[in-house]
Amino acid sequence: MPNLRSSFRLAPFRLALALAVCAGGSGLAIQPARLHAAEDGAAPYWASLAKDQTNMRVGPGREYRINWTYVRKGLPVKVLRVMGGWRLVEDPAGARGWMLAQFLSRARSGLVKGEVAPMRANRDGSGPVLWRVAPGVQGVLGDCRDGWCAFDVTGRKGFVAQDAIWGAGTP
Known part of the structure; x- marks a missing residue:
């Protein structure tokens, strides 16, 4: 036997x-099965909210109370820690809490911080100012090189200084 x-x-x-x-x-x-986009890689990394409504909890589980409810799809967040299907995230205002990975996306987005940021025509920051982007405006973040990032705010495209965007650079 x-x-x-x-x-x-x-x-x-x-x-x-x-x-x-x-x-x-x-x-x-x-x-092999493809992992959910927000599960690729190790923390820290940038992500964005994938749903129109996303809850942030005080702990990594549905039994923990909801601390915040976000209603802004595409909002950039910094993933600080991975625990199973949960992610410890930080929002642009500095609030930290836990979100389910299924509510996050690896699609890059950015949020203008500080002051009005000029959106320029050329990748090196030269050229005319195409738009002036107010603080809190969210957009799709493209490649960042030499301190400038491609940025698209509802079809208005140009380049914004990397240090003016929350969600750009190293998390």
Whole structure:
């Protein structure tokens, strides 16, 4: 009679071998399941709110009370810690709490901070001022290089100084 313990240890390898043989004969490749976008990588990282309404809780679980309810899809947040399906996040005002990963997206967004920020025509910050972006205005954040970031506010595109945008740079 085979040893039950060794059978359990070998079961995953047997399953993997069977799947590889089946896939090999049909020309199919087995791919690992793709993680939710907000689960890729280790903290800290930038994310944005993926839903129109998102709750921030005081702890990593549904049994913890709701501290804030956000109603601003696309708001940038900084993910500070990962715990299972929960993320410890910080919002632009500095509030910290826990959100479910499914309510976050890795789509980059930014929020203008401080003072009115000029949106310029050229990537190096030169060229005419196309728009003046008020503090609190949210937009889609593109590549940041040499202190300037591509920024799109509802179709109005240009380049804004990286230090004027919360959500740009190293989290």
